[in-house]
Amino acid sequence: MNAARLAGQVRIVGTGLLGTSIGLALRHLGVDVILANRSPAALRLAIDYGAGREAAPGDDPALVIVAVAPDSTADLVAAELDAHPGALVTDVASIKGSILADLTARGADVARYLGSHPMAGRERGGAMAARADIFLGRPWVITPHALTTPAQERLIEALALDLGSTPIRLSPDEHDRAVALVSHVPQIVASLLAARLLGGSAAVPALAGQGLRDTTRIAGSDPELWMQILGANAAPVTEVLRAFRDDLDGVVAALEDPAAPGAPTRLAAMLTRGNQGVARIPGKHGSDARYETLVVQVADAPGELARLLTEIGEEGVNMEDLRLEHSPGAQIGFAEIAVVPEAAGRLAEALEARGWELARGGQTQGSTS
Amino acid sequence: MNAARLAGQVRIVGTGLLGTSIGLALRHLGVDVILANRSPAALRLAIDYGAGREAAPGDDPALVIVAVAPDSTADLVAAELDAHPGALVTDVASIKGSILADLTARGADVARYLGSHPMAGRERGGAMAARADIFLGRPWVITPHALTTPAQERLIEALALDLGSTPIRLSPDEHDRAVALVSHVPQIVASLLAARLLGGSAAVPALAGQGLRDTTRIAGSDPELWMQILGANAAPVTEVLRAFRDDLDGVVAALEDPAAPGAPTRLAAMLTRGNQGVARIPGKHGSDARYETLVVQVADAPGELARLLTEIGEEGVNMEDLRLEHSPGAQIGFAEIAVVPEAAGRLAEALEARGWELARGGQTQGSTS
Structure with a gap:
């Protein structure tokens, strides 16, 4: 067992996929993990899984991690800031700006709140799907704001490193614009593309190849979670979507009137810019020049x-x-x-x-x- | 060596990836394959590869397969119909309606033309990438028209089966609408999505996960080939793109004004329809309920x-x-x-x-x- 960088008790509120997975990973490192969930049955399950223990009198967590659905996060962060006046409170929600704004608006002690976002997950949620290693090698975004201290940043960084993640610092707004591009807009586009298949003839699915499978795979994601995410990050998402739609309009115009000045150039530019964009993505497909x-x-x-x-x-x-x-x-x-x-x-x-x-x-x- | 269903000589015009791969596969089955290419060096390469032999006096192919770029296909089909008055001529281009229309308009003997489209390929083209087995288990669309005879259909079906493909019969227009949905629109959407990354901050690529990689992978495709494909299938593609854009407009409106009547319903419907669409796609990802x-x-x-x-x-x-x-x-x-x-x-x-x-x-x- 490696020693944890984190010291002191860690309290995790919410024992879904992420909360339970963090608990499992920290327990492997010997950290004292306190688990909380409004559902006693769900709490019991996570404890039985080995993700931590029930709260007890005298607990004094140095760090509280709120790991609940995006639209409950600000409520629970505020409650935990009140309940644990000595603790730093973080969360793992996939949107950051609106949570900070909400906490500020309600007068919470945001000097002790530092949001973060582990970019990890699985297609199925819940404690049953939890695994200590889902954070390995994944980015963990830390989003400091005006009141954040270096010691607080180091604490969340220690959490990320303990779980095998790569900490990345972004402002809450930078984070939200970045995930709009890499996650939220791709989700919408994949859903819209897959939805188009519902209008096609019966022969269409038989012609599907790996290209269609890959472009639409994430359209299988949970609608309820995604409504929350998209609703909470509406401004950055619509900004990217509007630019996407302008590009799309240009393609439609070029296809409708191929003799118009610049039409072929516009199609070529779209395809070439696609080549350039995909080349920026690190990883296994297409652009991994290492192998x-x-x-x-x-x-x-x-x-x-x-x-x-x-x-x-x-x-x-x-x-x-x-x-x-x-x-x-x-x-x-x-x-x-x-x-x-x-x-x-x-x-x-x-x-x-x-x-x-x-x-x-x-x-x-x-x-x- | 299995016996080929095809009988007689087969002439292949164009020795790129598809032409050379078909030649290799037919040669494995013992078919007499004649290769043609306007470039003597490219022809030599395919012959050295074992994909067939040079034309010789007295050749009398029963079947000619034109395997060139989409915008050269009609020209070469017409030339082959003239040069081989006893042969059935097919092609492998990924668009079908415009080629038939072009041949009809120029008065070619379309009674001996039966278009087809093997849904196979690789990310790199050219004879060097050819492989006899790229057609295994893939759909091979056969597109009969008013003058097509059952014997002609059986001949192309024999070709598809010889190469290990699954023959699927569609009219040229049905084919073009189907590939607009499963191939051409996904290509455009992937290219537009990848292109959006060019506007993002330097931190963005580091946050990319498998979702983004999958949705944008095909954006790495060859722009020149895709300009031809999209140009030749403009009407079905723009029809799908317009419907996609209408859906997209609905999402943007719902995100811009979440309090508007029906806005949350519209987001939920988009995500749920995405779930339903992706469930229609057979194959390995997400929706393969067999395993x-x-x-x-x-x-x-x-x-x-x-x-x-x-x-x-x-x-x-x-x-x-x-x-x-x-x-x-x-x-x-x-x-x-x-x-x-x-x-x-x-x-x-x-x-x-x-x-x-x-x-x-x-x-x-x-x-x-």
Whole structure:
């Protein structure tokens, strides 16, 4: 067990996915975690899970983490500021500016409130889905305001680091504009795009490929949670949506009247700017220049993929990422294996020598047709 | 080597990704494949690849496949109809109505033209990326028109089946409306969304998660090809885009004036319709009700994933799909394993008994926060 950077008791209010996951992670580090939930049954579940203990007389938490739905967050932060006058109170809601404004408006002691936002989650919520490791390697945004002290920032930073996250400092407004771009507008666009399929003919879903699956995947998210998030971040979201709509209008105009001056240029600019935008996103898809991808053909038979991975291990090559492409009904799949560029050529030769069929340097994900 | 359903010579005009891949696949089946390309160097490359041979005096192809860029397709189909009066001519372009209209307008012998569209591709093009198996398990749309005979349909169906595809019959217009929905509009939306990132602050990309990566991945596609596709399918695409924009206007209005009558309902409807739309898409993400997903924690050490897959094989369970989630910098990853529901409970118990840590029934892909 590693020692926690955090010292003292931590109180977590709300034992859903995030609250319970934070509790589990802190308990692994030996921190004394006090859990609270208005539902005794939900509280019991999180305690049984090992995420912490019930409150007891004499508790004196140094840090309170409010981990409830966005539209209950300001209420509970205010209540905790009152109840624990010696504690720093933070929250984990995915919007920040409106919560601070709400607390300020109601005269809460915002000098002891420092909002934060761990950019982690899962498609299903609730304590049952909690896991100590969902924060590993994820950004944890800390949003200092005019009254925040360096010691308070260090405390939330210690929390983020204890959970394996990367702390990132942004003002509440910067945070809200950033998540509008990377999370809230993509959610709306994915939902609107998926909704369009409801008007299509019965043949349409059969033609769906990985491109459509990827662009619409997050449309499966929880509507109730998202209504709260979008409602609370309406101004930054509408600003991005309006710019998106202007661009969209330009595309529609160019398609409707391709002979108009500048129409082809506008389509080309849209596609090129899309190329440039996606290149800014770090991570596994498309733009991760750190790795080279080998695509290996794998028969759809038990043990074949295990044999491939065993043989990659025998070659002493570390696999950075793996994705399996497997068409329904096909007797064959493709394993896309990301490795450091230095190892790619050697591994390709070794695998071919071992009898594997592979296509070097390609990506089967997605189609341009 | 399996026997081909196709009989006679096949001539392929254009030796890019699709033409060369079709040639490779047909050669594997022993079909006599004649290749043509206006560039002698490109032709040589495809022949060296094993995709077919050069034309020779006395060639008499039963089938000609035109596999060139969309805006050259009608020209070359017309030329091939003239040059091979005994052959059926097809093409593989991702738009169909405008090509048929163009051929009809110029008086080509459209009674011998039957368009088709293999829904397959890769992110990189060219003969070098060709692979005989890119059509396996993919839809291959066949678009009969008023003059098409059943024998002609059977010939293109034999081609699709020979290459491992699933033939789907649609009229040219049905095809164009369907691909507008599943491919062309998603491309535009992904490009516009990715382009919005260019206006964001420097902190934005660091906050990107899997949701943004997935929604924007196809924005990395080739602008030149997509200008042709969008230009040739402008009417169906603008129809879908206009409906999308109307929905978007409704969302913007609801966010700008949340107190307006119906505003919350409109947001909820948008999100719920997104849920319903994504549920229509078959495949691996989110909505594939055929399988249950086990998420297993795997240490980032050589051989660990191979050991997991070997042990799954030892339990006699067939893995339907696999995805590895691995955060940059994290010492741990998650293997998401899709299995038939009947096997999920037993496999979960067996893996836990073997010491694996797992979260049952969840998906780590994406975040709601």
